[in-house]
Amino acid sequence: xxxxxxxxxxxxxxxxxxxxxxxxxxxxxxxxxxxxxxxxxxxxxxxxxxxxxxxxxxxxxxxxxxxxxxxxxxxxxxxxxxxxxxxxxxxxxxxxxxxxxxxxxxxxxxxxxxxxxxxxxxxxxxxxxxxxxxxxxxxxxxxxxxxxxxxxxxxxxxxxxxxxxxxxxxxxxxxxxxxxxxxxxxxxxxxxxxxxxxxxxxxxxxxxxxxxxxxxxxxxxxxxxxxxxxxxxxxxxxxxxxxxxxxxxxxxxxxxxxxxxxxxxxxxxxxxxxxxxxxxxxxxxxxxxxxxxxxxxxxxxxxxxxxxxxxxxxxxxxxxxxxxxxxxxxxxxxxxxxxxxxxxxxxxxxxxxxxxxxxxxxxxxxxxxxxxxxxxxxxxxxxxxxxxxxxxxxxxxxxxxxxxxxxxxxxxxxxxxxxxxxxxxxxxxxxxxxxxxxxxxxxxxxxxxxxxxxxxxxxxxxxxxxxxxxxxxxxxx
RNA sequence: CGCGGGAUAGAGCAGUAGCAGCUCGCCAGGCCCAUAACCUGGAGGUCGGGGGUGCAAAUCCCCCUCCCGCAACCA
Numbered sequence: 270x271x272x273x274x275x276x277x278x279x280x281x282x283x284x285x286x287x288x289x290x291x292x293x294x295x296x297x298x299x300x301x302x303x304x305x306x307x308x309x310x311x312x313x314x315x316x317x318x319x320x321x322x323x324x325x326x327x328x329x330x331x332x333x334x335x336x337x338x339x340x341x342x343x344x345x346x347x348x349x350x351x352x353x354x355x356x357x358x359x360x361x362x363x364x365x366x367x368x369x370x371x372x373x374x375x376x377x378x379x380x381x382x383x384x385x386x387x388x389x390x391x392x393x394x395x396x397x398x399x400x401x402x403x404x405x406x407x408x409x410x411x412x413x414x415x416x417x418x419x420x421x422x423x424x425x426x427x428x429x430x431x432x433x434x435x436x437x438x439x440x441x442x443x444x445x446x447x448x449x450x451x452x453x454x455x456x457x458x459x460x461x462x463x464x465x466x467x468x469x470x471x472x473x474x475x476x477x478x479x480x481x482x483x484x485x486x487x488x489x490x491x492x493x494x495x496x497x498x499x500x501x502x503x504x505x506x507x508x509x510x511x512x513x514x515x516x517x518x519x520x521x522x523x524x525x526x527x528x529x530x531x532x533x534x535x536x537x538x539x540x541x542x543x544x545x546x547x548x549x550x551x552x553x554x555x556x557x558x559x560x561x562x563x564x565x566x567x568x569x570x571x572x573x574x575x576x577x578x579x580x581x582x583x584x585x586x587x588x589x590x591x592x593x594x595x596x597x598x599x600x601x602x603x604x605x606x607x608x609x610x611x612x613x614x615x616x617x618x619x620x621x622x623x624x625x626x627x628x629x630x631x632x633x634x635x636x637x638x639x640x641x642x643x644x645x646x647x648x649x650x651x652x653x654x655x656x657x658x659x660x661x662x663x664x665x666x667x668x669x670x671x672x673x674x675x676x677x678x679x680x681x682x683x684x685x686x687x688x689x690x691x692x693x694x695x696x697x698x699x700x701x702x703x704x705x706x707x708x709x710x711x712x713x714x715x716x717x718x719x720x721x722x723x724x725x726x727x728x729x730x731x732x733x734x735x736x737x738x739x740x741x742x743x744x745x746x
Numbered sequence: 747c748g749c750g751g752g753a754u755a756g757a758g759c760a761g762u763a764g765c766a767g768c769u770c771g772c773c774a775g776g777c778c779c780a781u782a783a784c785c786u787g788g789a790g791g792u793c794g795g796g797g798g799u800g801c802a803a804a805u806c807c808c809c810c811u812c813c814c815g816c817a818a819c820c821a
Binding site: 279468495496533598603628635666 | 783
């Protein structure tokens with residue numbers, strides 16, 4: 270049975286280099302997307318970049334280039350990352366694109382008129398930073414950047430009447446009609462909603478935005494607040510502006526994958542906006558945790574930022590994908606540790622998977638056995654359930670248990686002794702069993718380690734099975 | 747009294763009442779087909795602290811300590 274399956278990542282800000290945390294999000298989403306394709310679903314996997322932030326304008330000024338040049342350059346880094354990590358996305362939405370502008374404006378215009386209203390916003394504005402600060406962000410009442418007291422500035426903005434949707438949102442989340450995974454995040458959202466929702470601003474003045482961003486339909490003096498614009502990417506990418514075929518086919522989203530920091534926008538603002546515009550609601554929100562370094566935040570000032578490009582360069586894509594999916598907890602915060610990474614590489618990839626493939630292929634080659642592969646995939650409810658629950662770490666554990674079973678089988682039955690004593694029938698039976706198990710393992714591995722799975726498949730489907738070079742050479746110590 | 751998450755073997759985690767488990771690492775055997783890989787066994791924990799309920803608590807209740815987020819127009 271073939272179903273449509275639409276899955277998205279969040280779209281990151283492009284004013285910094287790609288972060289290992291976003292690499293995690295890409296890899297997790299990729300695993301789910303690939304798994305669904307393997308089930309025969311028709312998948313649309315979207316990622317992209319959020320380019321309409323005012324921060325880009327400031328950064329471009331600093332570098333002395335146009336804002337467009339800056340975002341073109343920075344967004345390319347994110348496109349590079351999807352390639353480097355072998356991400357199977359079907360599209361990459363840029364929020365500077367025409368179809369995004371048109372779609373975001375259509376969404377705005379389609380919202381119920383009574384949900385959008387103008388209000389004066391009063392805030393503490395630092396001219397140097399060109400941004401508003403909340404009182405708590407100030408240090409001794411001064412801007413942390415410029416050590417100057419901000420001015421009180423009044424500005425007329427559009428607001429979205431979130432308060433109209435309080436009870437609807439509560440029901441939506443409570444009932445799992447829009448399911449938030451994991452449960453702890455769902456509870457967080459519910460308690461937030463029950464505390465009472467305040468309207469939020471969805472525009473800023475054109476002057477302050479310096480002409481950067483999506484213009485508010487029918488009001489040249491305003492551009493959309495970056496979240497209204499950014500969230501709409503999930504529909505604009507599908508051609509919402511023209512109500513295109515992809516939109517009709519793939520919307521609503523089956524899964525939005527996001528980090529815990531932006532849950533409120535996705536679990537509260539986004540469905541409210543869609544309800545206002547009468548657009549169908551997404552079905553699942555999967556919230557992953559953050560990656561820490563030695564228990565603390567990763568930050569440039571501490572110099573402990575993990576660069577995904579550097580990691581891939583050093584160890585290869587598949588080990589990085591493996592580590593992120595197996596040893597980074599799917600929903601809790603996790604520490605990144607190079608030591609643990611290298612241990613995982615050696616123990617699981619080199620000694621475990623890689624060695625087993627050579628071990629089995631070598632035995633077959635030495636004894637000149639002809640293998641009959643059963644290419645049908647067994648039903649595997651346990652594994653499917655883990656994948657459906659986004660439990661990537663446990664799904665991989667499941668696969669590695671299978672690897673250990675095959676190693677155990679070989680140690681117990683000692684094929685090399687069977688060969689010496691010419692028990693060919695028994696030997697063939699054992700190696701057939703081992704080869705089929707490894708072949709089945711390669712199928713399970715596909716969503717996680719697509720290249721490795723492919724290599725294993727090639728080895729065992731070849732005319733003559735021969736032992737190749739190690740899949741994961743040992744790290745030099 | 748702002749809200750939430752976490753504290754279980756050296757590391758990372760599972761375990762919502764019934765003899766405390768898994769992976770890695772460590773130690774000792776075995777094997778010799780394989781990338782000094784693989785298999786078996788072992789050491790290692792008063793389950794953050796204190797109190798309570800129960801025949802029985804990591805698991806339920808109360809108090810305390812420590813860590814990490816969020817606290818709204820700021821990914």
